Amino acid sequence: MDSRLLSERSSVFERADPYAVSDYVNQHVGAHGIRLPAVGHPQASLSHRQFASLDLCRISYGGAVRVTSPALETIYHLQILLRGHCLWRGYKQEHYFAPGELLLINPDDPVDLTYSDDCEKFILKLPTALLESICDEQRWQRPGQGVRFLENRYQLQELEGFTGLLAMVCQEAESGVPLPRVQEHYAQIVGSKLLTLMKTNVSRESLSGQAASFERILDYIEHNLKQDICSEFLAQQASMSLRSLYALFERHVGTTPKHYIRQKKLERVRACLGDPSCSVRNITELALDYGFLHLGRFSESYRLQFGELPSDTLKRRG
Template identity: 45%
Template structure:
């Protein structure tokens, strides 16, 4: 199905090995974990491991029922392809069953509790989180502020044929003496892209419509109408975007929501007025209300958080400057 043999001596190969010997190598090179065997004292394990550009390729079996437990994977994603046998993945409130022909992506922050049958053999694709970040940037996909997180839902091999084909090609190139680092990195990008396209995660691959105004034009609209109540619906209508695309546009450009961005722009205007003796300013309350801050206590908190002083202190400094 996805079998590959490492032909030269640059990869690490254990054949007819003790399971704990394999486990120690995996712990050092693939991911920290603890191994618990059930009646596996005489079990025969095997492992093949190869670096392919930024990605790691690892095929292994323990030869006995094995339970792998780990607090997390650091900064690495593990895509686990069950080639034969059976795997159970214990989560907080449920247990997922993965018979042969299924793949599951385990996120870096997810605790591991995996139990493999004695005949289980798996292929692991090990992906640094930076690789996924670069893929999102390359394709202009919108990833959340937090880490990209894949769904724990297993996928059947038959539903990801194109990904399996790419992995076979990557394995072949990893074994080839003709493969260059540039070629392997090219395959890395293609494989990672296909993985994100086919499997479920919390990044969005929807891009703004081609006819929407650019972000700078939208900012200009906000600044021209800064004293009005500007909600996300109004901004989306002006920009010709769905609400989802509007939020993604703000996330990409300023890493915040439309509401927070508008509020920050209003605070900037109030701050400018309170600190400029040349601008009319009867009192703090009047200026706050003029720019839409109707909850004065909350306004004071926001102002101090942004500028380190209360608005009343800015007003006193302004009056002191005007009296000189």
């Protein structure tokens, strides 16, 4: 996992003074202060890339450094532990993060972290404006006080496909020719995935105030194919039980909601690949746009449904 999240090409500091690294972090990643151990001479390393409105950072301090900050104010920090361990202290609680665990820090959360000597992290910095714009674009209701993640600790493996998405973002960030529009496209996908994969105070658009008709449910799916629509969420928005939703789909289309949504996503991708007027930079970008984070599974599902690979459809476009 960690080898795909920024390479040596993004190196800014290598075995450097931790205070110099901290000053750089204050400028680019988030305001904070550090406290070094009383003995020893830790050597810090840092890799960094700006990517549209995101910042990608890989950092190690080389010692048991304590990092504190009153609050991040206008940014969110997503921190993935790659090596070692990190002690997080919150209000009346604390947690030792192990490799593969993820910490989500809200803008109003105070920061109190202690790195182990061998600790290394990948940090994704997201501005509040990005998540707000995604909510507004999708017509999701967000509280006036701002978007807030309600749980701050996750196992990375719980967030299906998210590691692969971050790896693609890092690869795109390190590409020789940066394309601003493509970068912004990826940034929107990252923000959207976080809002749908994690628990937040955002309320997505409701289907109706009372039990929705099947046609209304299908129309909702059709207009939200780029979003992650799980069966539980669909049932909640349709004001019916999960069992009733499954029975509705079985009666009308002979399949499950999940399978139906996947079919419709694949059909939309196929339509785009075959339409010369539809701007498609590459198949990977289009697949990500419709939530297919596992590209191997996407290609196989596409082949099973249409009898050919996505590349075959694109070639016929002419």
